[in-house]
Every structure is written in structure tokens, then in C-alpha cells.
Amino acid sequence: MNRKRYITLSEDITTIKVEHDSRTTLRNTGEKESYLLLCSGSHSLELTIEKGADVTLIEASDSTPEFRYEIHLESGASLRHIRIDLTDKKTSYTLHQERDSRYELSLISLCGSQENSFAMHSDGEGTDTRMCGFTYGQTSYEVRNTIRLYHHKPHATSYQAFKYVADDASRLSFDGKIIVDPHAQKIEAYQKNNNILLNEKAHIESDPQLEIYADDVRCSHGSTIGQLDADALFYMQSRGINYMTACGILIRSFADEPLSMIKEEWLREQIEDIIASMLK
Amino acid sequence: MLEIKELTARSDDGNDILKGINLTVHPGEVHAIMGPNGSGKSTLSSVIAGNPKFIKTGGSLRFMGEEIDELSPEERAHKGIFLSFQYPVEIPGVTVNNFIKTAINEKRHSQGLEDMPAGELLRMIKEKAALVELDPRFLSRSLNEGFSGGEKKRAEIFQMAALSPRLAILDETDSGLDIDALRIVANGVNKLKSPENATIVITHYQRLLDYIVPDYVHVLYKGRIIKTGGRELALELEEKGYDWLIKDYQ
Numbered sequence: 001m002n003r004k005r006y007i008t009l010s011e012d013i014t015t016i017k018v019e020h021d022s023r024t025t026l027r028n029t030g031e032k033e034s035y036l037l038l039c040s041g042s043h044s045l046e047l048t049i050e051k052g053a054d055v056t057l058i059e060a061s062d063s064t065p066e067f068r069y070e071i072h073l074e075s076g077a078s079l080r081h082i083r084i085d086l087t088d089k090k091t092s093y094t095l096h097q098e099r100d101s102r103y104e105l106s107l108i109s110l111c112g113s114q115e116n117s118f119a120m121h122s123d124g125e126g127t128d129t130r131m132c133g134f135t136y137g138q139t140s141y142e143v144r145n146t147i148r149l150y151h152h153k154p155h156a157t158s159y160q161a162f163k164y165v166a167d168d169a170s171r172l173s174f175d176g177k178i179i180v181d182p183h184a185q186k187i188e189a190y191q192k193n194n195n196i197l198l199n200e201k202a203h204i205e206s207d208p209q210l211e212i213y214a215d216d217v218r219c220s221h222g223s224t225i226g227q228l229d230a231d232a233l234f235y236m237q238s239r240g241i242n243y244m245t246a247c248g249i250l251i252r253s254f255a256d257e258p259l260s261m262i263k264e265e266w267l268r269e270q271i272e273d274i275i276a277s278m279l280k
Numbered sequence: 281m282l283e284i285k286e287l288t289a290r291s292d293d294g295n296d297i298l299k300g301i302n303l304t305v306h307p308g309e310v311h312a313i314m315g316p317n318g319s320g321k322s323t324l325s326s327v328i329a330g331n332p333k334f335i336k337t338g339g340s341l342r343f344m345g346e347e348i349d350e351l352s353p354e355e356r357a358h359k360g361i362f363l364s365f366q367y368p369v370e371i372p373g374v375t376v377n378n379f380i381k382t383a384i385n386e387k388r389h390s391q392g393l394e395d396m397p398a399g400e401l402l403r404m405i406k407e408k409a410a411l412v413e414l415d416p417r418f419l420s421r422s423l424n425e426g427f428s429g430g431e432k433k434r435a436e437i438f439q440m441a442a443l444s445p446r447l448a449i450l451d452e453t454d455s456g457l458d459i460d461a462l463r464i465v466a467n468g469v470n471k472l473k474s475p476e477n478a479t480i481v482i483t484h485y486q487r488l489l490d491y492i493v494p495d496y497v498h499v500l501y502k503g504r505i506i507k508t509g510g511r512e513l514a515l516e517l518e519e520k521g522y523d524w525l526i527k528d529y530q
């Protein structure tokens with residue numbers, strides 16, 4: 001069986017190597033660009049996306065076990081942030097978004113224990129924040145995502161969708177809170193955490209929370225926990241698809257939101273292959 | 281082809297649903313199974329296809345001369361059983377195209393064959409989509425996700441066409457279809473008919489049987505087949521309802 005647990009990088013994307021703790025500013029030079037960060041030896045990065053720039057940041061390497069980000073999106077800037085975790089890591093993210101900026105995160109965790117803490121600040125009107133995650137926990141790995149998403153300004157949107165699959169004796173937890181300040185009216189904020197438990201020894205903790213001090217907002221949150229859908233499995237089997245393949249299709253389907261945000265096929269296909277190889 | 285004798289089955293939560301079914305289907309035949317809601321029609325089709333939600337408690341179930349009790353649903357599919365679901369399942373993120381490719385290739389693997397060459401597969405998929413007048417754009421959409429009732433049923437018949445089963449069981453494929461969709465689905469089924477394959481049409485209404493003409497009509501009620509007749513039985517049921525038949529079984 002294929003036991004690959006690493007990502008091979010594409011050659012035709014721009015690479016930034018962060019050797020030491022550093023400050024980096026990304027701007028557009030031409031069309032949309034992808035940047036790949038290789039954080040060898042550094043522990044932190046302050047990243048500024050310039051006004052109006054549209055940047056994709058991909059991290060799929062074994063960076064240092066502890067890392068701290070400070071990301072600043074200037075007005076109208078857009079950052080698509082893709083991160084694939086395959087080793088033990090502890091990461092903190094602080095994000096500040098100016099007016100009309102857009103941040104989109106796809107966080108994929110397929111191996112190792114991780115602790116991620118997010119402090120996301122919408123500091124300007126018209127911001128959009130999207131955070132999608134997929135975690136496939138096996139053995140005794142522990143993955144914990146703690147999210148504090150602050151809406152400080154009105155007329156902004158945010159969306160969080162974290163999908164967990166817990167197998168073996170893995171322990172996965174989601175602790176997410178949306179905080180809407182008193183003057184931040186006309187906010188639309190959604191948050192969900194969906195879980196599939198594949199083993200009774202696995203453990204899932206889910207705690208989505210809302211703290212709303214404004215009155216004219218649309219917010220919702222929720223979490224679900226269940227097993228692979230028996231009806232869907234039978235449906236696929238009845239078409240001649242083997243049980244194991246059917247389980248893989250369902251897990252792939254469950255992970256569709258975070259995975260479909262990864263438009264880079266060379267990357268998405270590798271992730272899909274790893275997921276398929278994890279089934280047992 | 282299909283031989284069912286004194287078949288009894290219960291749901292996994294302990295309800296006896298099928299209480300002694302006898303049914304024999306030969307190649308080339310079309311059988312209609314009718315009966316009021318809750319009679320056990322979907323359960324019967326589920327048990328034939330091997331749904332683990334139901335437990336066979338007695339009788340025999342043979343397909344192509346072999347007991348199939350111990351076979352998994354996918355093994356039954358590989359032998360040529362196809363079930364079109366009353367409620368097809370939505371599978372986000374998996375396109376119709378990829379789904380059918382996977383199904384076809386897994387069947388080939390079970391026969392010791394390699395994947396179907398991509399070009400051949402593409403041609404075949406296009407041809408079968410045309411047969412059920414399925415807009416090719418549907419092929420690149422997520423399976424059943426956001427499909428209307430009629431589109432789901434058309435996608436089911438498309439899959440049936442692509443898998444060319446020996447025995448197709450259509451569970452209320454007509455429910456929720458307008459007359460045009462009904463005609464298209466029925467046309468698809470009729471075009472796939474051959475002396476080697478057979479069809480079981482489960483339906484509530486005689487309407488579908490104007491398009492797919494059955495050789496036999498069975499009435500299933502409370503887990504038993506209480507009457508079998510020819511095509512005219514369906515017309516009689518349409519006219520008189522079920523009451524005259526089921527009154528002795530209350």
C-alpha cells in the first residue's frame with residue numbers, strides 16, 4: 001500500500017524561502033501568483049499583502065515545529081492561504097484585515113499532532129474571511145484548533161467550516177468563537193464543525209460559540225457528529241463500488257469544502273492520494 | 281435468472297417486513313411490483329441488492345443459479361444486479377463522471393480486467409448520456425447534489441445504461457416525474473431491454489406501465505405477494521384501487 005506522507009512541490013510556482021524570522025511583503029507583479037513558503041530555521045513571519053494584491057500562499061513543507069504568523073491584509077488585498085500539515089506542529093495565526101480585503105484558508109491536517117490558535121480580526125468594513133479545515137486523525141495524534149474571530153467593523157462576512165474524521169485513538173478538538181462588537185452591524189457570520197467518528201476509541205470535542213453584542217446581524221453555528229452514512233455506502237456498493245473505495249469516496253466528499261478551495265490540481269491530487277492511502 | 285422462494289426478512293431494528301415472498305424472473309421478462317405504501321416493495325429490492333440494513337431470516341434468494349445471501353452488495357452488482365433507488369443519495373464533491381468511471385472500473389477489476397481505456401470510456405459515457413437525454417453538463421456536476429427529482433431519476437437510468445446490468449430493479453423511478461421525464465426514462469429502459477436481461481419495475485401507478493409494458497404484474501401487501509396477473513391487472517388496480525384485493529388481509 002502507498003504510504004506516502006509528503007507533498008512534492010510543483011516547479012512552476014514562485015518560492016520564498018524564509019531562513020530567519022522575517023518581515024515579508026507580497027505584491028502582484030503580473031497575473032495571480034502563488035508563493036510557496038519554506039520556513040526552515042525560522043519561528044515567525046510577519047506577512048503583509050499589499051493594497052489590492054491577490055496572492056496565493058501554499059505551505060506544504062516540514063516547517064519548524066513552532067511557528068507564529070502575523071498576517072496583515074491591506075485594503076482590497078486578497079490572500080488564499082493553503083496549508084498542509086503532515087508533522088507535529090504548534091502554530092499561532094494573527095490576522096488583521098483592512099477594508100474590503102479577503103482571506104481564505106484551507107487547512108489540511110493528515111498526519112501528526114497539531115495545535116493551531118487563530119486570532120482573526122476584521123478591522124475594516126466589507127471584509128470577507130473564510131476558513132475551511134479538514135483533519136484526518138489516526139493513531140494517537142491530537143489536533144486542536146482554537147479560533148477567535150472578531151468582527152470589529154460592520155458590513156463584513158465570515159465563514160468557518162471544519163471537518164474532522166477521527167480514527168484509531170486520535171483526539172480532535174474544535175473550539176471556535178465568533179465575537180461581534182457592539183457597533184459591528186450587518187454582519188453575516190457562520191461557523192460549523194462536522195465530525196465523523198470511525199473508531200470508538202477516538203475522541204472528538206466540539207465547542208462552537210457566538211458572542212454577539214450587535215443586534216442587526218445574521219450569525220449561526222453548529223456541530224454534528226456521526227459515522228459514515230450507511231445509506232450512501234450501500235448506494236455506492238449497489239453500483240459495484242467496493243466497500244473500502246466507497247468509504248474513501250465518502251471521506252473525500254466530506255472533505256470537499258476545504259479541498260475544492262485548492263484549485264492547484266498538482267497539489268489537490270497529492271492530498272487526495274494521501275487521504276486514499278490512509279483508509280483501512 | 282432470479283429465483284426467490286419463501287423469502288422472509290426483517291429490518292436491523294427487528295421488524296419483520298417480508299413474510300414469504302415467491303418470485304421468479306426469467307431473462308427477457310419485465311415484472312411490475314405494485315402495492316400500497318409500506319407494503320415492503322423497497323425492502324424487497326434492498327434485500328435483493330444486499331442492503332445490510334435488512335436481515336434475511338428465511339427462504340432462498342438465487343441469482344444466475346447461485347445463492348447470493350453471502351455476497352456483498354458490490355459482488356451482487358458485479359454479477360449484474362442493479363437497483364435504481366427510490367431516493368438516490370447525494371454525494372457532494374464526486375462528479376457523475378468520476379462516479380460512473382469508478383463503478384465501471386471496479387467491476388472490471390473484479391473480472392480481472394484493467395481499467396477501461398479513457399477514450400473508450402468517454403465515448404461510452406457520452407452515448408449512454410444521450411440515451412437518457414441527460415445534458416452532458418450534468419456529467420461534471422456532483423452526483424445528485426442539487427438535482428431535481430426528475431434529474432436524479434434520469435441520472436439513475438444513465439448509470440444503469442452505463443453498467444448494463446442483467447437484472448435492473450427500478451424502485452419508484454416514476455415518482456416525482458412529469459410526463460416528459462417519465463417518457464424519457466421509460467424510453468431509456470426500453471432501449472436497454474434485450475432477451476438476455478430482465479427488469480423489475482416497482483411502481484405505485486399504472487401510468488409508467490403504459491410506457492414500460494410488463495409481462496407480469498404482482499401486488500405486494502404486508503410483506504407477501506397477494507396476487508399475480510398480466511398487464512390487465514395493473515389497469516384493474518388503476519380503476520378499482522387496492523381495497524378489493526387487500527380487504528381479506530386486514
Ligand SMILES: Nc1ncnc2c1ncn2[C@@H]1O[C@H](COP(=O)(O)OP(=O)(O)O)[C@@H](O)[C@H]1O
Binds near residue numbers: 318319320
Ligand atoms: N430500516 C427500516 N427499519 C424498520 N422498519 C422499516 C425500515 N425500512 C422500512 N421499514 C418498514 O417496513 C415496511 C415496508 O417499507 P417499504 O419496504 O419501504 O415499503 P414500500 O416500498 O412498499 O412503501 C414499512 O412499514 C416501513 O415502515
Ligand SMILES: [Mg+2]
Binds near residue numbers: 321322323451452
Ligand atoms: Mg418504497
